[in-house]
Amino acid sequence: QLQLQESGPGLVKPSETLSLTCTVSGGSISSGSYYWGWIRQPPGKGLEWIGNIYYSGSTYYNPSLKSRVTVSVDTSKNQFSLKLSSVTAADTAVYYCARLPLELPFDYWGQGTLVTVSS
């Protein structure tokens, strides 16, 4: 059974960089059949797509965040990561990682991790 697990600091100071890792178990991140993505959800609000990555390193980012976002993959560890720079309180959210089959929507999600931006 595929599982995804987000990890990283739950508290980040304003202007600093948010860093999260998603560890995939029960399947290989190097499968050519999937992208891997990040989605976030501010408390009490809706879902926002952040970006996707393919095992080869090809990325797609939300233009609203593109200048601050980097998604990377480490196939040797079966992990992919998110970095979001220059964070503000508006970046406080639950961050989810998820699997994205080719030409299909997100089918497996991590449990999510709350990141609070505060001094």
Added chain:
Amino acid sequence: DIQMTQSPSTLSASVGDRVTITCRASQSISSWLAWYQQKQGKAPKLLIYKASSLESGVPSRFSGSGSGTEFTLTISSLQPDDFATYYCQQYNSFPYTFGQGTKLEIK
């Protein structure tokens, strides 16, 4: 960006009711639409993909229809486990976008 608009934002219904949630896209997305169910404190769960295809393991009381710009999610007979928030999402083009959500409440 393609804007996704759901209606209603909140829906009150009773166990056994048939309910329909609508999702409209600001431009045609063919059938590249998904529906998710999200319960409080949990990750979204995929229910429907390609507008009308039922994800494996999802009860058959859930169904989706539509193409182009107008889509619906129907629950044929509400069960207690169905009270949650539902989101549509287009994956026709980047950036992927979600509807604002429909909260399904117990009447």
